[in-house]
Amino acid sequence: MKLYSLSNDAAKPCLVISFKELYLMLDCGLSAHSALCFLPLPLVPSARLSSLPSFMPPHINDPLLEGELKDCCGRVFVDSAPEFCPPLDKVIDFSQLHVILISNYTCMMALPFITEGTGFKGVVYATEPTLQIGRFFLEELVEFIDQAPKAAVATQWKEALHLLPIPLSEALKPRSWKRLYNTETLAKALSRVRIVGYDEKIDVYGALTVMPVSSGFCLGSSNWVITSSHEKVAYVSGSSTLTTHPKPINQAALKNADLLIIAGLTQTPAHNPDNMLGDLCMHAAMTLRAGGSVLIPCYPSGVVYDLFECLSGHLDGSGLTQIPMFFISPVADSSLAYSNILAEWLSSAKQSKVYLPEEPFPHAFLVKNARLKHFKHIYADGFSTEFRQPCVVFCGHPSLRFGDAVHFIEMWGSNPLHAVIFTEPDFPYTEALAPFQPLAMKAFHCPIDTSLNFSQANKLIKDLRPQALVAPEPYVVPPSNAPPKSTLVIEDRPVLSFKRGNEVRLPLKRRKDRVFMAPEVAASLSPQELRPGLHAATITALLTIRDNQHHIMPLDAESTSHSLDSKLVAPSMENVLKGVQYEWSNLEVDEFVRKLAQEGITDAKVERGPNGCIIHLQREDTLIQVDGLSTHILSTDPNLRLKLRDILLKCLPRF
Incomplete structure (x- = not known):
């Protein structure tokens, strides 16, 4: 593997x-992360971004490179549509x-x-x-x-x-x-x-x-x-x-x-999600009380549901009930609606609300009461009418390289009353803000990552015992x-x-596989006891492997399913193998000597050793070597060898 x-x-x-x-x-x-190397894509032309000076590496004068790079406060960005780093396609052929x-x-x-x-x-x-x-x-x-x-x-x-x-x-x-x-x-x-x-x-x-x-x-x-x-x-x-x-x-x-x-x-092992949620609510309330607005770059689903619930409750408790919240995303309508019909995927506490009936998420109540307003874009119908400040805006993208968040950073960036709060852990917030420098608005980093931290992972591994x-x-x-x-x-x-590009041999080897036996084959078996608790039987059958499944089928089922046009019909496998028998166990030397005497060979002398014995037939000038694994008959007379073989086989049990 x-x-x-x-x-x-x-x-x-x-x-x-x-x-x-x-x-x-x-x-x-x-x-x-590769998107952070590129300039943001503003929804409306940005004079600030357009006026950034071009960058050319020292001692290079390449006209093809002219205009591709821009300098913003000492940081160089690529002026192009963002590109992404896909999974490696040279290690594995995806068609396989x-x-x-x-x-x-x-x-x-x-x-x-x-x-x-x-x-x-x-x-x-x-x-x-x-x-x-x-x-x-x-x-x-x-x-x-x-x-x-x-x-x-x-x-x-x-x-x-x-x-x-x-x-x-x-x-x-x-x-x-x-x-x-x-x-x-x-x-x-x-x-x-x-x-x-x-x-x-x-x-x-x-x-x-x-x-x-x-x-x-x-x-x-x-x-x-x-x-x-x-x-x-x-x-x-x-x-x-x-x-x-x-x-x-x-x-x-x-x-x-x-x-x-x-x-x-977790991408933020040093940050506790509960503490970060509390910090976010505190920073948002302080900014709103001072007359500023709050931007929270986010994804259209996930932690944002919890942010709606916790932040609205905190603002209500802080006397800021009148502050509107806006959720702006091309899929805002679908995301909010879909989250309320997923009862079977929710925690038991959320499920119980569905059967009351109540909406499992508070954002449904917030939308009904016009506390949370959602729009597809900032240029969507009704947004300019509903929009008022101070407010809280949830929109994408957390990288601040595209989406409506770019517009709000450009609009509010020069005002120190406003604040941007980063909750998604996927991007370093200083890197996300780099192309907007110098920035007067406040920036707070409150990453909320609910996935396992290392202490929780270590405990889980001990419990799972792999x-x-x-x-x-x-x-x-x-x-x-x-x-x-x-x-x-x-x-x-x-x-x-492991790391990117690695091929790792895993410590898991296939030692066994499952075989399904037809009832007819199982009924025909005659197990013999080899030792207490251990029985064995021979199988004369057909082994088929199809779709990675192993089946033992009776031979006659396979042989009768095929007919031959020729008048000369070959014998079936069952007829060929029917008479085959198998001997087993160690040779009882004393019994073998008695059988030899019954066949007229009376001069056998036995020399026993630590690993077996040697039987010497002086008159026939023949040696028979017997050990724990094999028996060898050494004779120049082929007829005598066959006779001795038959006598030996009579001394062994068979099945």
């Missing part, structure tokens, strides 16, 4: 395992993939890069919320980039990386970066997804069974259990033991695996500034680690 790592981001994994001649991809996360298993909607952003234009013929499995909310994420991303197109595409800068300043010079293989897919490609990729439910067992070509179980991270998020007849592999990605709105993690199904693959741990553990290299090697006894790694056991 081998594992291939195709992603450089442990929080957005893309792994492939080869097992029983099948290739299974575990998640297809897309690293969007049999199955793709998606853990949650944050780990499927690279799906179109893998399934479209690559010859992919496999099947993609995901839960219904993962597919639908993932669709929201993907459609929003595509629309963000399509609504602010760039006239030119910059490519020449990739040929001069060694001459560029940090961080461009340290960019990870920018020649492999790709522009985002279009709407048509996205629709084709999503049409390949087959919906599965929790604890539903799916047969994979008869060789494996895969089953999603709740991971507790977000709506519809799954861990995957992959089993064969004698092996069990558990894949844990994007899991949480906290009590939030999703259904809690199912640990029982993951226990006692032969192999545990873990990924998608035979072997595999994890990304950053989870095994502590950061350089970490204390000697770091809590920022997986510890207390040997861990097999």
Whole structure:
């Protein structure tokens, strides 16, 4: 069994395992950190961005490079449509993939890069919320980039990386970066997804069974259990033991695996989600009291549901009930509506509200009372009429490279009364703000990541008791500034680690397989006792292997199913093999000597040794060597050898 790592981001994994001649991809996360190297895409032309000076590396005068790079306060950016770092496509041929298993909607952003234009013929499995909310994420991303197109595409800068300043010079293989897919490609990729439910067992070509179980991270998020007849592999990605709105993690199904693959741990191990949520509410209230507005760059689903609930409650308790909240996203309507019809994927507390009946999420109540107002875009009908300040605006994209958030940063950036609060952990907030410097508005970093931290992961691993553990290299090697006894790694056991581009041989070998025996064959067996508690029997039958299933069938069923046109019919296999018998056990030497005497060979002398004996037939000039594993007859007379062989076989039991 081998594992291939195709992603450089442990929080957005893309792994492939080869097992029983099948290739299974575990998640297809897309690293969007590359977008931070590009200038933002404003919805309306920005005089500030247009006036940024061009950058040319020292001692270089390349007209093809002219205009591709811009300098903003000492930081160099690429002036082009953003590009993304897709999973490696040189390690595994995507056309050979049999199955793709998606853990949650944050780990499927690279799906179109893998399934479209690559010859992919496999099947993609995901839960219904993962597919639908993932669709929201993907459609929003595509629309963000399509609504602010760039006239030119910059490519020449990739040929001069060694001459560029940090961080461009340290960019990870920018020649492999790709522009985002279009709407048509996205629709084709999503049409390949087959919906599965929790604890539903799916047969994979008869060789494996895969089953999603709740991971507790977000709506519809799954861990995957992959089993064969004698092996069990558990894949844990994007899991949480906290009590939030999703259904809690199912640990029982993951226990006692032969192999545990873990990924998608927290990106902010030093920040407690509850503390960060409290800080966010405090910073928002202080900014609003001072007359400023608050921008919260976010994704269209996930933690934003909890932010609506907690922030509205805090503002009510702070006497700021009149402050409006705006949720702006191309998929805002769908996201808010869909979250209220997912009872079976929610925690028991949220489920109980559905049957009262009440909406499981408070944002439905906030929308009804016009406290939370949602729009597709800032230029959507009614937005300019409803918009008033001070307010709280939730919009994308958290990278601040595209989407409506770019407009609000440009509009509010010069006013110190306003604030931007970063809650998504995917992007370093200082990097996100770099192209907007100098910035007067306040910036607060309150990352909320509910996935497992390292202490929780270590406890979970001890509870699950896997035979072997595999994890990304950053989870095994502590950061350089970490204390000697770091809590920022997986510890207390040997861990097999991997990184992008690695091919890792996993400590899981196939030793057994399951065989199904036809009732007729089973009824014909005559087991013989070899020793107390151990019986054996020979089988004369037909072994067939089809769709990775092994079956032992009676010979006559196979032989009678085929007729021959020729008059000369060959004997069936059953007739050929019917008379075959097998001898077993050690030779009883004394009984053998008595049998020889009965056949007229009376001069046998036995010389016993530590490993067996030698029987000497002096008159026939023959030696018979007997040991624990074999018997050898040494004679120049072929007729005598056959006679001695027959006498010897009469001394052995057979079946």
